[in-house]
Amino acid sequence: MKLMKTHIYAYHEGHGNIVDFGGWAMPVWYEGIIAEHHAVRNGVGIFDTSHMGRAMAKGPDVEKFVNWVVTNDVSRLEPTQGLYALFLRPNAGIVDDLITYNMGDDEFFIVYNAANRKKDFDWLKENSGGFDVELTDVSDVMAMIAVQGPGAVETLQKITEEDVSEVERFSIAKITISGLKCMAARTGYTGEDGFEVFVLDSPVEDPWKALKVWDALVEAGAVPCGLGARDSLRMEAGLNLYGSDIGETTNPLEARLRWAVKFKKEGGFIGIEALRKAREDGIKRSQVGIQMVGRGLPRAHYEILDGEGEKVLGEVTSGGFAPTLGYGIAIGYVPVEYRKVGTPVMIRIRKRLVEGKIVKSHPFYDDSVYGWKRVRT
């Protein structure tokens, strides 16, 4: 199968180690995962995220429509404000996680996972019946570059006219980079301060604007980072990866995403009845963070056992080496009676059982030392 290419592919081809990422030709690293990871935690890095899905919804019913298809409450968003939410099946399984922004003038912008581009857009269409709203898949007509790290504001400011420090967390603003129209949203997938920059009117067939913005960021001192560092950074921040940590067979309560669900909002949302029932019945399992105590690295699908190594509790959904922390960490699911911080567990790593423990994992690191909170005191 021919791999799909993003707007920034010409750069990746010349500088990166390219892998097949769900059908996309994407860089796993340029200079090395660990160096790129540290660049973002301690400075600033950029990621090509143009493979992600992006849709515009417009029309008189747009707020009602978006509120019906997501779990969070968008009626409280002023224009330029955004929030994290989930799309659910009627059975409360997770279709995807997303960020949506109120763009003003009866328009909402929705950003979701690369692997779910078609599924999500089809699902939005299917559920738009009865609403006066028009949906447009804009994934291919704009590029998306994440600028992440404690140095993100300073770096982006070097190449923009507008004051980007004024953009509030989870808000989106129109900015100009090298004379090109962009939008910058103060969010990301690394736990750090930073932006997701959307390069407008940049079709994937003729991506010179996107490449120009990428090059300007590199010249301003941002370190190009691949998907390897993106994964280790998001894991340290305790952020879910759709398809691994959350999916069609997990509900938001098990995944500790209750905060992104507003049961009381007007009109409800798709999946509310099933989720209410799950809440009343009580969940049986919960997502947890695990820190390795013994030597070894946990990986997806490794078994999690109790502290005695006798009973299988569940499995790791994401795991690996945490470069900032210097040890192995994992996200996984266990029965609720084992979810308390400090509970000892064992991970089966090949033939061995290696000691670990349940830890605070949103984020795994000390957020007074790393992450966006340290920047904005």
Added chain:
Amino acid sequence: MSEEYNIPEGLLYTEEHEWARLESDGTVTVGVTDYAQKQLHDIVYVELPGVGDDAELMSVIGALESVKAVSDMNCPVGGSVTEVNEELLDSPEFINESPYGEGWIAKLKPSDWEGDKVHLMDAGAYGKHVAEAAH
């Protein structure tokens, strides 16, 4: 990206990118090749065999882990493990920095070196194998 790989003469190689070197005392030192370490990149954890473990030709005796991936270490020679490079537990980056030197993984007392040798490649043959794998 095209890369050059260091493939020293005098060592024998497996298709899975391990190397074996016969030492003057009759033991065989084993490790992974320059190509293997460049493929893995940034090795962050090494699982070593135990001293005294018995290994068969191409049996799994350990594992190398990068941030992203796990790779089995196959034993290029049958025999019993006499020594392991414990330095790697604290400094797995030795494999990246010096795959044929400080990054050696284990030493074995071979059970049938002459028999095992025929299954391995010399530097020339291995170089061709790598050139094909890199395509």
